[in-house]
Ligand SMILES: O=C(O)CCC(=O)C(=O)O
């Protein structure tokens with residue numbers, strides 16, 4: 001098996017179908033390399049101020065810079081990119097809503113060894129999701145070319161169907177190489193890990209992930225993005241950040257108010273909606 005590559009013009013249904021089968025796919029050339037340079041320039045002060053990881057999993061030669069919604073207008077465009085959202089909408093189509101899970105530049109420094117092979121969905125306290133249930137859909141945007149030598153993400157295609165809590169060696173994996181401006185998609189169920197960086201430069205990727213809105217977010221968007229910035233953001237981005245109910249009754253504010261009202265009082269809406277309708281929708285998804 002190898003990592004499938006698709007063109008940026010590929011219909012989202014096909015990207016999602018490949019993800020459902022392999023748990024991983026690269027979409028080539030989603031944005032021109034200059035867009036990644038612009039993101040890098042906007043984030044440069046924050047990248048420079050970020051410390052390296054303090055444990056093996058984070059990477060002692062790796063810098064992880066988050067809060068991208070607050071820090072980079074270009075990152076907001078990547079978060080909302082239709083090639084990504086159209087695919088995520090299908091992959092996470094089994095839930096009432098999905099949300100932004102985390103935003104993070106992963107800068108893997110020279111000499112960093114390979115990261116432990118893992119599933120990102122282990123973040124939910126290792127909850128054993130049923131096989132085939134996708135809790136999250138992930139992207140890594142190549143901010144530099146991703147090569148085997150510089151630490152391209154290593155993946156096991158098809159491992160989205162494997163048992164949980166398995167252990168793998170680096171040699172069981174293959175690198176997802178791609179050019180700057182391309183996007184690696186992978187599900188929360190895919191076994192993968194950052195590759196070792198044996199090159200003479202830093203590997204930059206932007207990890208942007210989305211999860212079922214009934215689950216907790218890895219990056220707390222309400223606290224990572226100051227309210228005064230949130231007030232300036234488009235409504236669809238705000239809702240994706242979690243200023244919306246995550247499912248019937250999840251995440252309302254005090255008197256059953258829609259959380260969007262906190263940042264956009266003009267959009268006030270009270271009440272939870274109709275549970276019977278929500279239940280019917282869930283039934284339809286199940287029989288789907
Ligand atoms: O940066 C990468 O290539 C992957 C990192 C990763 O899988 C993680 O930190 O969970």
Ligand SMILES: [Fe+2]
Pocket residue numbers: 118119120192193
């Ligand atoms: Fe990961």
